[in-house]
Amino acid sequence: VGCDRSKNLVDICGEKHFQAFVCDALSVPIRSGSCDACISIAVIHHFSTAERRLATIRELARLLRPGGTALIYVWAMEQEYKNQKSKYLKEKNGSKNKDKEMNTSTAQRPLSDQEPDNSSQDSALSDQLLNDFKDESCGAKTVADFRLPVHTNRTSFHSQDLLVPWHLKGGTKKKEENVDTVLVPGGSKESQELSPVFHRYYHVFCQGELEAVCRSLDCVRVQKSYYDQGNWCVILEKL
Amino acid sequence: MKLLTHNLLSSHVPGLRPGGGFPLRIELGHPSELPPEPVPNYEGDEEFLRRLHHVLLEVEVLEGALQCPDSGRRFPISKGVPNMLLTEDEA
Numbered sequence: 001v002g003c004d005r006s007k008n009l010v011d012i013c014g015e016k017h018f019q020a021f022v023c024d025a026l027s028v029p030i031r032s033g034s035c036d037a038c039i040s041i042a043v044i045h046h047f048s049t050a051e052r053r054l055a056t057i058r059e060l061a062r063l064l065r066p067g068g069t070a071l072i073y074v075w076a077m078e079q080e081y082k083n084q085k086s087k088y089l090k091e092k093n094g095s096k097n098k099d100k101e102m103n104t105s106t107a108q109r110p111l112s113d114q115e116p117d118n119s120s121q122d123s124a125l126s127d128q129l130l131n132d133f134k135d136e137s138c139g140a141k142t143v144a145d146f147r148l149p150v151h152t153n154r155t156s157f158h159s160q161d162l163l164v165p166w167h168l169k170g171g172t173k174k175k176e177e178n179v180d181t182v183l184v185p186g187g188s189k190e191s192q193e194l195s196p197v198f199h200r201y202y203h204v205f206c207q208g209e210l211e212a213v214c215r216s217l218d219c220v221r222v223q224k225s226y227y228d229q230g231n232w233c234v235i236l237e238k239l
Numbered sequence: 240m241k242l243l244t245h246n247l248l249s250s251h252v253p254g255l256r257p258g259g260g261f262p263l264r265i266e267l268g269h270p271s272e273l274p275p276e277p278v279p280n281y282e283g284d285e286e287f288l289r290r291l292h293h294v295l296l297e298v299e300v301l302e303g304a305l306q307c308p309d310s311g312r313r314f315p316i317s318k319g320v321p322n323m324l325l326t327e328d329e330a
Contacts, residue, residue: 001247007324011318021320021322023324030249
């Protein structure tokens with residue numbers, strides 16, 4: 001059985017006759033200890049604080065019976081790993097790919113094995129576009145003005161916390177990801193239409209980060225920890 | 240929503256007593272075809288087993304609701320998909 005926060009996406013599962021329901025990953029309406037296995041693929045990296053990300057993993061562990069296992073995939077900060085670029089980086093500049101949508105929304109990122117130095121990338125923030133989520137009335141806030149950088153698709157990440165653009169192509173039900181363009185070049189009238197851009201929050205994980213978060217929980221044991229096509233992955237066992 | 244799926248689901252309204260959210264009551268437009276209790280020696284009752292298999296694996300609730308036994312909160316089922324999201328105020 002599957003679940004997601006988006007009713008529209010879950011409805012698609014229903015149309016395909018899969019068993020699925022709508023819920024929040026922080027509060028899953030399933031009895032504790034009732035699952036032999038759970039998977040969380042490209043979900044946890046959408047939560048905007050460390051506390052919420054931990055809470056998501058804790059909730060996932062609650063569902064498992066003792067001895068049950070969980071598989072977690074999150075996007076990696078490092079998009080080149082062991083001198084290999086991930087599929088996400090390799091497919092830059094509009095090369096054809098059947099699973100275009102999949103590539104951007106699931107973890108498909110190479111990971112570099114150099115130690116990431118996040119602080120040196122912060123200077124790139126000011127050069128980025130202002131994001132749609134910036135609080136307009138920030139004069140009333142006491143917190144420092146923090147801007148999330150907007151990512152350029154199919155390039156390496158310069159910050160762990162960022163917004164990734166997603167272009168909803170107009171006129172057709174199928175959602176496609178267009179690299180860095182709003183107007184799609186081409187002869188047909190449809191392709192000339194502006195497609196709305198959504199900015200989706202991501203916290204991309206550094207090497208070891210996901211594992212460390214999992215290790216902070218007493219109820220699970222990290223069975224396996226690895227890198228896969230731009231994702232950091234763990235297999236957990238419920239104790 | 241198949242009955243097997245329903246078997247996993249529990250109400251997660253905050254503040255319930257342990258186990259107070261299970262099982263969710265299925266609200267349909269029409270009465271069920273199953274007896275309220277399994278007969279003794281149901282394992283050998285082919286007809287019952289056939290009907291049970293049918294309800295467990297072949298029947299799906301398309302439109303209806305799931306009701307939390309303790310709080311009474313209703314979760315709608317639409318196009319076979321239960322919506323278990325709590326509102327901002329509830330969560």
